[in-house]
Amino acid sequence: MAFSRCHNPPNLQCFLDSVTPVVPSRTASKSHIHDINHLWQPAGKEMIKYFELKDLWHSYEEWSAFGVSTKVVLSDGETVKQYYVPYLSAIQIYTNQTIVCNRNKAEGNVAVEFESDSWSDDTGSDKLSRSLSNDSSKAWDSISEDSSSDQPVSWSMRNKLGSIYLEYFEACSPNWRIPLSNKMTELTKDHQALTTLRSMDISPASWMAVAWYPIYHIPNSSNDKDLLTCFLTYHTLSSSFLESADDVYEDDQCHPLYMDSKLKRVGSDKIRLSPFGLAAYKMRGDLWVKPETFEHLKFTQLHDAAHSWAKQLNVYHHDLNFFSRDSIV
Template sequence: MICDKMSMQSNLDCFLQCTTPVVQSQFLPKTEIRNLNRLWHPRERETVEYFTLGNLWNCYDEWSAYGAGVPIVLNNGETLVQYYVPYLSAIQIFTSNSSVNTSREETESGYCETRDFYSDSCSDESESEKLWRWDGCSSEDGGSEQENLCHLNDRLGYLYFQYFERSTPYGRVPLMDKINGLAQRYPGLMSLRSVDLSPASWMAIAWYPIYHIPMGRTIKDLSTCFLTYHTLSSSFQDMDLEDDLERDERKRKEGEGISLPPFGLATYKMQGNVWVSGNCGRDQERLVSLLSVADSWLKQLRVQHHDFDYFSGIRHG
């Protein structure tokens, strides 16, 4: 799949547009709007648009199989299409109490299993980080202390599922294969709706270059890998995360789905100036800003994201 390149777009603009999922959406029945979590949806609205996680993954189906085509203009004026393949890098899904209770056994077993994994593989993790990972779990045997911790986490929600990829790029499973495999054990990865998710729910997608057309030579400037961060909750749908508000509004027309542009970005093997030469130098500032936002997000959630550490560590090492 190749997206169109508008004449005024920079290469960075085009990459972000071509890798932004636009998810098929539905409208929440008015009888359900009044039952929304008011901490997560404080604004009164007559209509609420939402998507299911299953429809979100459908956006990545073709990209996962063939790559996402990004038109690029090189410094010499030559144009080509670079293809990038997406992989699931990380995801955390937080739900409300009611969502957790409807799948208590699934949530508890999945979360406790994840906690054990971190205890085994991250022995240097601080006790406060372990406590944070645990305090969102719904447990019948937690006692009053556990209840107090859960009460403090009302705004964050209850952690239904989390996954952090640690394999090398060549050892990773294609995104759709990974999701389909995980969904067999965690069906909420397909059925949960964006209105059911807390504002703390997010995912990161790693994009690796695979080939470009026309082929024939290696271009170092096109070896850059990207890590895009996306929110999953309907709480952010009214926020403009793109610079081009007109383009965002065009995507958000009724029937065209919900756009999930990245709020954060990290890069690896950034060489040359193909990605920073556009927009009169503002793309360089934009990259720095998007990296800073991603870093702040991870710190607020007390998350150690392996890919982010690797991408940013190599750059500054």
């Protein structure tokens, strides 16, 4: 996906560009690496482009603390800056067991993390029964009860994708969540390879979903209800589907990184993890997606891709099912 070269890109595209993490790109030769699964790497390429997971977590630190801004043009022509905070919605990391063990030993951590339960205990399920004042929280509780009837995950299929190193699905109400950066710090305590793994170490089935909740907009005089829209974005964590950040210019006004006047271009030394799937909640009117436009087609494709991904991996993604109850698709 390339950034729009126009000065006023559609609101949806501007949001997607704004919440796309950009990480340092690194390269390695296949012939000089012996501890990776070559079937997981792009075919026909001797040089592997990859990133380190710790750089990805770092890219969310400022957004988690202060929010990330996206430009929104309202129906009356007024332009506002809408701020969103990211929350980890779901993550699955499949890898070679030997890779993780070796990297933990290199860090002085002898314990093998695969010996522990790969399912996260900290899903907040005990908080689901708490009484909250808003209707969305009640709906959240009801859909949590529905999840108990979902089909169990096929472990035989997972084995073909690699060993599951980390699996986490958030299930508590947004009111009880902590920002993504804080959650990753919490998960790293029991999964220390999150700071040493590289994208080329992990299976193409590895992914994460980020929930984006609005916190405020500037100026704050507008009462547009569409500024309450929440989003869910899906991102790959594997080297198999990476996208370079070539041909990105500072006059693309969406991504905060490109608003720095000193940064005229982001070249092949960066990797953009653009969303491959998308869902929205409380999307009313046509502020974000206008009917019979390219943006509507794009939203539909990304929405379908999110559901297709969950279906292929046979996972129950709580947030996706909740957001889909309010979908325009």
